[in-house]
Amino acid sequence: MKLVPTIRYNVQDIITKTIPVYYGVFTLIFLTLFSMSKLTSLYMAGSFSGASFNSTVLIVVIGFVYTRSSFRYLTQMGVSKRTQITGKVISILLISAVAVVMDRLLELFAEFLFKSTEMTYEGSGIAFSLFDAYLSKLGPVAREMTLIGLGYTSRVMLLSATVFIAMLYVRMNTAAKVIVSVGIPVLAFVGMPALAMLIPEQMAKLIHTIAEITGLSNGLPIRSILWMTGGTVIFMMLYSLITRRAPIKD
Amino acid sequence: MSSLELIGISKSFGNVKALDDINLTFEEGKIYGLLGRNGAGKTTMLKIIYEMLFPNSGAVHMDGHAIGGNDTALGKMFFIGEKNYFPEEMKVEKAFRLMNDFRKDFDPAYANRLADAFGLNIKKKIKSLSTGYASIFKNILALASNAPFILLDEPVLGLDANHRDMFYKFMIEKYSESPFTAIISTHLIEEVADVVEHVVIIRNGCIIRDEPRESLLDSGYSVSGKADTVRAFVSGREVLGTDALGGFETAYVLGECPKNDLPEGLEISRMDLQRLFIQLTNS
Numbered sequence A: 001m002k003l004v005p006t007i008r009y010n011v012q013d014i015i016t017k018t019i020p021v022y023y024g025v026f027t028l029i030f031l032t033l034f035s036m037s038k039l040t041s042l043y044m045a046g047s048f049s050g051a052s053f054n055s056t057v058l059i060v061v062i063g064f065v066y067t068r069s070s071f072r073y074l075t076q077m078g079v080s081k082r083t084q085i086t087g088k089v090i091s092i093l094l095i096s097a098v099a100v101v102m103d104r105l106l107e108l109f110a111e112f113l114f115k116s117t118e119m120t121y122e123g124s125g126i127a128f129s130l131f132d133a134y135l136s137k138l139g140p141v142a143r144e145m146t147l148i149g150l151g152y153t154s155r156v157m158l159l160s161a162t163v164f165i166a167m168l169y170v171r172m173n174t175a176a177k178v179i180v181s182v183g184i185p186v187l188a189f190v191g192m193p194a195l196a197m198l199i200p201e202q203m204a205k206l207i208h209t210i211a212e213i214t215g216l217s218n219g220l221p222i223r224s225i226l227w228m229t230g231g232t233v234i235f236m237m238l239y240s241l242i243t244r245r246a247p248i249k250d
Numbered sequence B: 001m002s003s004l005e006l007i008g009i010s011k012s013f014g015n016v017k018a019l020d021d022i023n024l025t026f027e028e029g030k031i032y033g034l035l036g037r038n039g040a041g042k043t044t045m046l047k048i049i050y051e052m053l054f055p056n057s058g059a060v061h062m063d064g065h066a067i068g069g070n071d072t073a074l075g076k077m078f079f080i081g082e083k084n085y086f087p088e089e090m091k092v093e094k095a096f097r098l099m100n101d102f103r104k105d106f107d108p109a110y111a112n113r114l115a116d117a118f119g120l121n122i123k124k125k126i127k128s129l130s131t132g133y134a135s136i137f138k139n140i141l142a143l144a145s146n147a148p149f150i151l152l153d154e155p156v157l158g159l160d161a162n163h164r165d166m167f168y169k170f171m172i173e174k175y176s177e178s179p180f181t182a183i184i185s186t187h188l189i190e191e192v193a194d195v196v197e198h199v200v201i202i203r204n205g206c207i208i209r210d211e212p213r214e215s216l217l218d219s220g221y222s223v224s225g226k227a228d229t230v231r232a233f234v235s236g237r238e239v240l241g242t243d244a245l246g247g248f249e250t251a252y253v254l255g256e257c258p259k260n261d262l263p264e265g266l267e268i269s270r271m272d273l274q275r276l277f278i279q280l281t282n283s
Helices: A003-039 A056-076 A081-114 A125-130 A132-137 A140-171 A174-198 A200-213 A221-243 B042-049 B071-075 B092-102 B108-118 B131-145 B161-177 B213-217 B227-234 B273-281
Strands: A045-049 A118-122 B003-013 B016-027 B031-036 B057-062 B077-080 B149-153 B181-185 B198-203 B206-212 B220-226 B238-245 B248-254 B267-270
Touching: A003 A056, A003 A081, A003 A118, A003 B092, A056 A081, A056 A140, A081 A140, A081 A221, A132 A140, A140 A174, A140 A221, A174 A200, B003 B042, B016 B042, B016 B181, B016 B206, B031 B042, B031 B273, B042 B077, B042 B149, B042 B181, B071 B077, B077 B131, B092 B108, B092 B131, B108 B131, B108 B161, B131 B149, B131 B161, B198 B213, B198 B273, B206 B213, B206 B273, B213 B273, B220 B227, B220 B273, B227 B238, B227 B248, B238 B273, B248 B273
Parallel strands: A045 A118, B031 B181, B031 B198, B077 B149, B149 B181
Antiparallel strands: B003 B016, B003 B057, B198 B206, B220 B248, B220 B267, B238 B248
């Protein structure tokens, strides 16, 4: 079994290089803003959202950049597809855990840093606004656990989705890649608005139902966590299906 | 005794049949030459063995068991191909280090010794290696892997004559110390003719020869002389092909070389591997 080296290969560079660089840049940005507000006579006021300074972009980039190269390399090393799939799933869970911890540390650092300035940092922006009512009723530990749960499951689902899409691109031929690359934006930016105009009531009902099921409309984070866990399982199963007999294309 | 067995392997790409019901066994401790013209199916076969491609039908067995995603079976092999499947940004030294992670039999000291001998700078990124040095890098990994089965697809691609000679010497040296199975797919038949013990010739996705080199070379001969005399002599024999130059002709014949009853003016000689290969795969 080559599972341990496979996981190590999948996560080592990301955890030791990519993540420190990514968060290092944000830390430098925060320190620069803090220094400018304290050391210069400029009046600096503003607000940052946690949605802008978190691992969302990082996770999408990791999913797209590393999937193809690790698939080719691990196959060259004689790692079976079964082990590659298991290794990828465990790596997704590990990387997401590190990312969510780093996000939280960055939030705490930013909150601490900007406390004495005219700038404010709204940590976990989206989570706060969607589940504000629910979270405000919780004690500090439960609130923190819920935030971490939301952050973790959202990152795991996002990374699973990008890994699946990246692998789909590995499997698809050029024509299929063009169809998907053009088709999805067209569907999202033309098809959906067109449907909303043609059948507004049905679309509104559909969106409302989805928002309710996912816990977004009724402010229930646990429902969102469950929904994202379900989404993760689906993406991981799809990834497994397309990887099991994936050939190396030259 | 370890063995690698292909059972009823067929593979098509669209309408093109790359491999057609291949049944073949590679035994432990032999150096095989896998020969075939461009597009014959050599690379496809090697990639299917290493699970880089999957067949439409059939199975590959290692020691009597289907490989089918088995890490242990895959770990008994190491494949190197024309293409590079290593991350482009990776340095050679890191590739050696990681190889050690994935394959416990990998010998990093030997890999470094070979890198020194070939003049391969291990500080370089893999993407910056020339075609020749990229081949050297992969060959080093293969030789130092200590895998019982090494699958080498065009291992000397881009190598100059000196490096090709060095590679074959190192391979024979390694093989003499601890025998392994090497399956070498190459177009440079003359160079491997003295290295391989067993020859597999593939044509249009089918195996047309699978036998020890000596027995293959004994299976045919060439006869040269005046065209009329040659034609008269080969009449009724299985002729693979002929070369004519002026009034002289050389015929390549399958069958046992006649020792007696040779008409005057005819010269009979044993075909070399390349000549025999060309005649067998020309049609």
